[in-house]
Amino acid sequence: MAPPEYDAVDTNEELIAWSREYCRTVRRERGVDVRFDLVEWAVSTRAKRRAAAVERPTLPDAKVGDPYDWDSVPGADGRPLPCTVSLTRAAFESFDRSEWEATLRHELIHVEQYQRDGTTGHGPAFRRRAAALDTDVHCPAFADPKYVLTCRDCGGLVARRYRDCKLVRERERYRSDCCGAGLALARGPE
Template identity: 75%
Template structure:
């Protein structure tokens, strides 16, 4: 890696460093990913996700069952391209260990997608994430606009970054912990 982590300034730098780090993880930890089928971008709008793998939805794709890529019309048997979208605000908020963990998390998604045609956070993901020493969910990096808590015990029920049905109709929902109404804090 020619570019040091501390010298990342532009979106191009962020992509270059992140891509190089992911290639190192692939080599050192045996992650089965074809980077020639992965595009990279940086988001300046995302508030809930530190990064994401954008991919087409494929009918019949199930995590844990290798996808028959040749079954797609015009396919040469290679997986379709996907895009790793990195969130600039998350990068600027996280320390290096958190950012590297985020990238390993996304590598699990790319690996699942390229093999199975889909990805999720189910048991196979959790097992692979543990092997790569990463979390199933990335830490929050921005403050939500709405926080919903249990009306009885005050436990966190949900964070929302924009208005939605849960926020608008919160009086018709109940918490899982106590069955109490939800409060907006």
């Protein structure tokens, strides 16, 4: 199925087709090292907090920055195990085209890290790659969070949470990745 024009995306299948084709263009034009034959695609109509996600198995001893020994995984035959890029329909409907494209580039970084290192995260390597691909570490929100945590030093966004959790309750024990400063609760329950 050929992808429709962006403004003509109507069905979940069209959303996947358009997003997959955009990601292939990014791989070709920006040198993203991703094997799409090992990527499955899905659309979530229930997600309210994440614009998209890469669902992948948790692998022992995997660490971002250390190429993973895929030969050690039964059945992998030296190749990364498949992962799934799950797109959120509500985010696509809320975002403009540039925000959706940035979201897809963000997810491509996760796929690239996973296929190389066996895991992924939002640490320094991700931030460097995000800058190179002109995307953010945090995707734009499309639903209002109940809690917003920021860095006490620079005010940068650390996390959005949609329910009470350990990070919200024990925020004084955590530090921001950006400055290493404590966390502040910028918005709580209203």
